[in-house]
Amino acid sequence: MSPRRRSPLPGTRSRILAAAAGEFAAHGFAATTVDRIARRARVNKAMIYYHFPNKRALYTAIVRDHFSPIVEKLTAIRAEPAPAAQQLDRFVETFVASIDASRTFLPLFLREIAEGGVHLGGEELALVAEVFGAVRAVIASGTEQRTFQPVHPSLAHFTLIAPVIMFRATASIRRRLKTARNVDIPDADSGTLVRHMQMVARRMLAPPHNEGRIL
Amino acid sequence: MSPRRRSPLPGTRSRILAAAAGEFAAHGFAATTVDRIARRARVNKAMIYYHFPNKRALYTAIVRDHFSPIVEKLTAIRAEPAPAAQQLDRFVETFVASIDASRTFLPLFLREIAEGGVHLGGEELALVAEVFGAVRAVIASGTEQRTFQPVHPSLAHFTLIAPVIMFRATASIRRRLKTARNVDIPDADSGTLVRHMQMVARRMLAPPHNEGRIL
DNA sequence: GTCTATACTTCGATAGAC
């Protein structure tokens, strides 16, 4: 059995996915063109339509690939045998690490929020919901044990994740501000960011008689 | 002097601006079409190019109109004769009120961040910088007087504003989550949101020996 | 699986009458 001539190039499909993720992250769904994706992947445009039915399907495939593994890591923390406060520390740490591990996750995530999640189907929405549910459960258990004060569950959740998202998302703007207007909004490395958010979480949730003194 | 026939329709230009703001907020710069703006403003497409040189210029005009008044309100707080802690309370209150007062400001703001500020010129960048500078100064003065603990200035800043932005920006996603997946991520009214963020600010900045006990 | 060529559509922008 001789190998077929014109055998598939190694990883054509994955090269398309990688190139498309880069383009969608950089320009958003509407402003990204299939031509640019093809050029960046060094693939013929028709190949993209061979592997994916259309631009939208390619996009949602990328969103799913980006969200699933991170949601899995995040929800797994709930099962760890640790007190609520430590689980939140781990949550913050994992969230920051996930964002910093990928150049495309955060832009895709943020754009999807800006779009009101219009490109998210039922499955993707469920992923988001899982994370919220897990964090909410951790906080609720801490509150029951009186190691946390009662807080608005949604507001507590966004207080934990939003600063990380916005801080990392504005990195390029801050850089332009520094070079173009000589305004310094200092950056922070992962460790500093994680410790800051853990401090905020601890203080936000400390019971009134013992604020910030949680372990 | 008889009035000219074919006198200008009242507020053609402002109707264009309003319609364009709605379209840009809802769809982003790239996905917004001039045809749709014209239809929404009940104006002929050519009129848009009579009043504005091109789509981009129309967009930046809207961004400036949206950002300037809010930046002004925010930076004015610094001049009020109140201790740092109260100035931050006012800052939070004003920021939430500004977001809730306009249906278009937040989407425009968030999209601009997602885009890395590519549509922002020197002037607009300077506006953003002013707000950061004002908040940073308030925090620094509180730290000098030992009513605040030392914190990373950028991280403190984003801890104050990011949760508000993300919480309000995700309202539509949360609504879809509720109806489509029956997952309840409860909303919060302005008062609750303001009080939560003021609480977070107070606790984040309280000195170690007196956490959260600041006035 | 891969490529060329192209059909079909939409969009930004302008010319020119009124």
Added chain:
DNA sequence: GTCTATCGAAGTATAGAC
């Protein structure tokens, strides 16, 4: 200031050879 008509570029998607 307002409208009709249209140009030219760019974009999604497909047909069909190999």
